[in-house]
Amino acid sequence: MLAATLLLPGLAAVTAVRAEEPPEGVIAFKYGDYRDSQPGWDRIRVHSPQLYVLAPFADTWSIEGSVVSDSVSGATPRMHTSRTGATPAMSDHRSAEDVKITRYFHRAAISLGGAYSGENDYVSHAQSVEARWSTEDNNRTFLFGFGHSGDRIDNTNSGGSVEDQHRQTREWMAGVTQVLTPNDLVQVQLTRSLGRGFYSDPYKDFDERPDSRRSTTTLLRWNHHVEPRDATLRTSWRYYSDSFGIRAHTLSAEWMQRYGAWTVTPGARYHVQSAAWFYFDPVADAHGVPDQLATQLRFGSISGYHSADQRLAAFGAVTLSLKVAYEFANGTTADVKLETYRQSSHLKPGGGSPLLDPFRASFVQLGVSHKF
């Protein structure tokens, strides 16, 4: 039981497990609802039911897997945040599955994983291997992981012009989890990703991106248990940089407070990023409002890579969340989580990219899980 907290997360599942013996079984279902908007415009809505199973077997093995089915509807802008340039009402469906099998040894574990994600215009296959082991005193655990994914992009079925494009990505990860005190656990992970292939957005106007993307990510997590209050402060900081010129910091904190069988967890997240070097700003008219025609004319003068995708702009974003869970005596837990997200140039210190409409989203999750 103690070692369960000491080991690094799994691969895509990011599940903490103990190395010397399989964890207890879990079956969980969660329903997610996501919707976003910009001023005067409801954009995207997503329904996302998910199922997850983790099952130990044969004393030294476990298998875990999940399935998710996303139903997407709404419209997205073809450039910047222009409503007039949005796609007509669209709908899409995505299904994704992943599985991981783990063999446990005395102080180590090895996992092999596979994942699939499929949409009518995008298919991804991924594989991963992870090895982890802990020191004799169980105060330190090391992790190494390698992953590969192959993606295929083809939107000719939906009237697009992108046919049979591909992207290959390799990822290496190394990390260590350390017990600092009886109430403090820290983890640091470094991930290097090298990707080659098609990165442009097939549905956006004026979008032509480099054919390689190299990124480095540092993730630091610190959990601190506050014994007098029977609560845990969970914090993380992530620094991301890539060859697109993106530099991003992401900070998060949540306070997990127990009241008997209830657990209440308020949380906050702050993200700030710089713009990609090939992102171009919209052109303003005399009133300071984005002028789509002038922007298109300006685009015509740009040679080389270029994108008007808001996600590659400079901005800040804040999320506030509240999760409430109730644990029944039989090992079943029910939970609900509400989150509100706001993205704006003004949330970046010193200001972000100009003339972008603020972006808002809200997401709700309803879940139930059972241990066996």
Added chain:
Amino acid sequence: MLSGCAGWGHVEAWEKGNLAKPSMRLDADPLDTRFTQHVYTSKEAASGGGGVGGGGCGCN
């Protein structure tokens, strides 16, 4: 008090009761993590850091 007894990074097995609590797990709710990370991956330029081998999607 326990912290005072244990050296920094040298915690004995009998001192790990709080570390074993579910709230101290680095990922307390895998499905929650997947859902929210998927949302952020589709709305921001930075992603990843928590694992490898998750694959891509058309959302970004």
